[in-house]
Amino acid sequence: MRVVVVGGGIGGLALGAGLRRQGFEVAVFDRDADVAATGGYHITLDEQAQAALRELVAPDIVRRLLVSASALRLRDRDALWDRRGRLLGRGPDLTGDVSIDADRITLRLLLAEAVGDDLHLGRTVSGVGHDDDGTPHVLFADAAPVPADLVVGADGVHSLVARHLAGGPTNRPAGIIGFSGRTLRRDLNPGEQRRLGLRSGTAMGPRGAALYVGFLDAVGNAALDAPRLRMSVTTGPTYIWGAMFPESAATDSLRDLDGGQLQDALLRGFRDRGWAGHTLEVIARADPCSVAAFRFNAASTRAAELAPWPAGRITALGDAVHATPPTAGKGAGAAIRDAAALLQVLGDVAASGSTLVEAVNRFEAGTRLRGSEVLILAMRMVRLILATDTTFGAAATAVTTPILAAAARLRH
Numbered sequence: 092m093r094v095v096v097v098g099g100g101i102g103g104l105a106l107g108a109g110l111r112r113q114g115f116e117v118a119v120f121d122r123d124a125d126v127a128a129t130g131g132y133h134i135t136l137d138e139q140a141q142a143a144l145r146e147l148v149a150p151d152i153v154r155r156l157l158v159s160a161s162a163l164r165l166r167d168r169d170a171l172w173d174r175r176g177r178l179l180g181r182g183p184d185l186t187g188d189v190s191i192d193a194d195r196i197t198l199r200l201l202l203a204e205a206v207g208d209d210l211h212l213g214r215t216v217s218g219v220g221h222d223d224d225g226t227p228h229v230l231f232a233d234a235a236p237v238p239a240d241l242v243v244g245a246d247g248v249h250s251l252v253a254r255h256l257a258g259g260p261t262n263r264p265a266g267i268i269g270f271s272g273r274t275l276r277r278d279l280n281p282g283e284q285r286r287l288g289l290r291s292g293t294a295m296g297p298r299g300a301a302l303y304v305g306f307l308d309a310v311g312n313a314a315l316d317a318p319r320l321r322m323s324v325t326t327g328p329t330y331i332w333g334a335m336f337p338e339s340a341a342t343d344s345l346r347d348l349d350g351g352q353l354q355d356a357l358l359r360g361f362r363d364r365g366w367a368g369h370t371l372e373v374i375a376r377a378d379p380c381s382v383a384a385f386r387f388n389a390a391s392t393r394a395a396e397l398a399p400w401p402a403g404r405i406t407a408l409g410d411a412v413h414a415t416p417p418t419a420g421k422g423a424g425a426a427i428r429d430a431a432a433l434l435q436v437l438g439d440v441a442a443s444g445s446t447l448v449e450a451v452n453r454f455e456a457g458t459r460l461r462g463s464e465v466l467i468l469a470m471r472m473v474r475l476i477l478a479t480d481t482t483f484g485a486a487a488t489a490v491t492t493p494i495l496a497a498a499a500r501l502r503h
């Protein structure tokens with residue numbers, strides 16, 4: 092069976108690796124010319140995502156990922172702060188948590204290595220369709236169509252494949268604009284290093300502003316100790332942060348900026364909302380090249396509304412089906428789980444003689460449930476942030492945060 096995968100991001104590469112390993116004929120096409128040309132933020136992979144990955148790639152790749160990833164169980168409990176940097180509360184005990192944070196570039200490089208020469212970079216797919224005899228194919232503006240037994244759209248949030256299948260967009264803006272960047276811990280003043288600590292945390296303010304500061308230490312907190320196998324891109328203790336504002340005409344203009352200009356505009360946005368200067372140091376000291384703006388897009392949280400098409404020999408996975416805002420840290424994990432589920436049903440076709448379309452139908456039913464599950468989690472945080480942008484929410488935030496801060500001081 093020949094499978095063509097459109098998109099070599101997290102889900103497409105995971106699928107390509109799994110298919111190749113199981114002996115399927117596969118070709119993965121991605122428009123990027125360089126696998127390392129990808130957002131620089133980190134990806135949390137929970138137990139389910141790691142189990143799926145073990146189904147897809149060789150043990151050596153999993154091992155090298157663990158050696159290059161930061162273990163959540165080794166960092167301190169997460170923190171919740173207000174806009175003045177006062178501690179409001181702590182997250183759950185992470186001691187028994189097996190999740191890891193992997194640098195996105197490292198994860199993509201490892202998956203690409205597993206796909207090997209079945210990955211074709213610099214290849215933008217311009218459309219999908221069927222030959223007269225029903226064989227699906229992918230189209231290129233500058234090359235001949237490529238036919239396949241199955242075409243899989245793993246082409247992300249603006250998926251051309253899912254749009255073709257659904258007859259329109261499969262997600263829409265969630266109302267929040269996000270900004271990401273990375274800051275070396277050693278570049279912060281000692282006071283901020285102490286306050287942020289060896290942990291991740293989130294600061295919430297009124298008027299929909301929030302700042303997530305993720306802690307990544309792929310060396311000090313390596314999930315597996317085998318330094319010679321390490322290939323992490325992030326080598327020193329680093330804060331990888333994500334700032335959030337409600338979308339408005341004012342934030343629209345930010346999306347045209349990048350680098351230092353975007354960083355300055357972001358700092359102004361927080362100062363205008365009354366955030367204390369020291370809480371913004373993590374943004375001010377970031378590498379300007381790492382600062383980027385992106386819109387949160389979300390598909391429906393209802394399983395029945397995901398993948399709204401009859402099963403056929405063109406399907407889709409990951410963000411193409413269930414675009415998930417990063418607020419739960421689950422989107423990439425869901426894409427990897429989709430890939431493992433698709434590999435499993437394709438294996439069943441070979442073993443049990445069920446038809447390809449029946450197998451795709453089973454896969455899509457599971458994808459709807461997985462997508463809905465992660466979207467419900469991610470949208471909870473989105474709604475909480477947006478609620479602080481209402482008159483009542485702003486007042487409630489202003490009244491409750493000093494009380495929570497005082498209670499936290501008493502507790503710690």
Ligand SMILES: Cc1cc2nc3c(=O)[nH]c(=O)nc-3n(C[C@H](O)[C@H](O)[C@H](O)COP(=O)(O)OP(=O)(O)OC[C@H]3O[C@@H](n4cnc5c(N)ncnc54)[C@H](O)[C@@H]3O)c2cc1C
Pocket residue numbers: 097098099100101102103120121122123130132133134135136214215216217245246247248250251269271333385408409410411415416417419420421422423424425426
């Ligand atoms: C700041 C941020 C932080 C995040 N943090 C986490 C996290 O901690 N944990 C987590 O699980 N998820 C996280 N996510 C979400 C996660 O990145 C996505 O859910 C995940 O990457 C989806 O995988 P995918 O394979 O579906 O799509 P993508 O990884 O987006 O890949 C799509 C690929 O398709 C290619 N492509 C698109 N169109 C075409 C075309 N026409 N032709 C050829 N190629 C094409 C693109 O170049 C891209 O490589 C985060 C997202 C963001 C923005």
